[in-house]
Amino acid sequence: MDIEACRRSHGWFMEWFMDPVFKGVYPQFLVDWFAQKGAQLDIQAGDMELIAEPIDILGINYHIGTVARFKENQGLFDCEHVDIGYDRTDIGFKIYPDGFYKVLVDIKNKYGDIPIFITENGACYNDEPVDGRVQDDKRIRYYQQHLTELSRAIQSGVNIKGYCTWSLLDNFEWAFGYTKRFGLVHVNYNTLERTKKDSYYWLKSSRKIIGLKCETN
Incomplete structure (x- = not known):
């Protein structure tokens, strides 16, 4: 069941x-x-x-995964999500990097050699600048884990054509407004000053990690 x-x-x-x-x-x-x-x-x-x-291409957004089980009259599908202790981002999303690999391989197995572009992948962490630096180590770890799983998918034959982080800049999040930060670049919403986060520099130095072209300025 x-x-x-x-x-x-x-x-x-x-x-x-x-x-x-x-x-x-x-x-x-x-x-x-x-x-x-x-x-x-x-x-x-x-x-x-x-x-x-x-x-021409299939766009995939991946931020969150979950574990579930049967529960009668739970939602539309008699299915409930189970919290088994995954770490969470500052927006509350469970971090499940292995799910990134699994869903991409599942798509390949079900639909064949479809060109796929990762249109969103990223995490919310509300780190603020301290002495002109944003140390968002948790975001770096998130990208390390997810790019590793993306590399696994490529090695498994998934036809990945490109990858976009979410997001370059902190911006308006559709459900939480300006209270949640996903960007590689911190934006001061009062002055519009922009500060490149540690994750920006990490991604720039690691852009060849999955064998895809990735440009940062």
């Missing part, structure tokens, strides 16, 4: 969106599940043909 519950929850984030694009159909196990819940798909003539038009 735990496996099926996790499959439903995971499928909602991946197969539900990717199967129509790459296979021209919705995943039947989720179609059946929604039917049990009283929801039926309303697919019009020509919908799937339009959805399944070839794409």
